[in-house]
Amino acid sequence: MKKNFILTTQLDFAAAHRLIGYEGDCAKLHGHNWKIEVSVIGHTLNDIGMVIDFKQVKQHAKDVVAELDHSYLNDHPHFQRTNPTAENIAHYLYNELAKRLDQDAFKMHQIRVWENDRNYVTYSETDH
Numbered sequence: 001m002k003k004n005f006i007l008t009t010q011l012d013f014a015a016a017h018r019l020i021g022y023e024g025d026c027a028k029l030h031g032h033n034w035k036i037e038v039s040v041i042g043h044t045l046n047d048i049g050m051v052i053d054f055k056q057v058k059q060h061a062k063d064v065v066a067e068l069d070h071s072y073l074n075d076h077p078h079f080q081r082t083n084p085t086a087e088n089i090a091h092y093l094y095n096e097l098a099k100r101l102d103q104d105a106f107k108m109h110q111i112r113v114w115e116n117d118r119n120y121v122t123y124s125e126t127d128h
């Protein structure tokens with residue numbers, strides 16, 4: 001039986017955006033306190049019983065999110081060609097974190113991006 005250990009850490013950032021092509025108020029400049037949940041999966045534990053130190057996951061997430069924090073997302077190079085929806089932000093953050101985190105022993109599993117207390121997007125990838 002394969003063991004799945006899924007570790008999740010949370011962090012926040014503040015950023016403004018406007019949704020291009022949206023019919024409604026979200027086409028206007030507005031901001032959110034975004035909440036991010038980063039989940040990493042591993043199948044084995046190291047000699048001290050961890051998949052990876054939560055602190056390492058958090059540090060990678062902070063490094064990636066630092067580029068977006070207190071910014072206008074539409075000005076970011078990635079979001080000049082991609083609408084900064086919660087879906088596209090989740091996809092972008094997943095890819096950036098996978099580049100930094102994926103190793104033999106663990107890899108990115110899922111990201112969740114909350115726009116507010118009510119609305120969130122969950123993004124993950126499968127190869128089947």
Ligand SMILES: Nc1nc2c(c(=O)[nH]1)N=C([C@H](O)[C@H](O)COP(=O)(O)OP(=O)(O)OP(=O)(O)O)CN2
Nearest residue numbers: 019025026030032084085086087088115116118119
């Ligand atoms: N699928 C998506 N739908 C919407 C997105 C998105 O990224 N993906 N984004 C928005 C806007 O960014 C908007 O800011 C959403 O916030 P808000 O209007 O506060 O959303 P609520 O529906 O929770 O607000 P109510 O006050 O309950 O209307 C819109 N849609």
Ligand SMILES: [Zn+2]
Nearest residue numbers: 017026030032
């Ligand atoms: Zn918004």
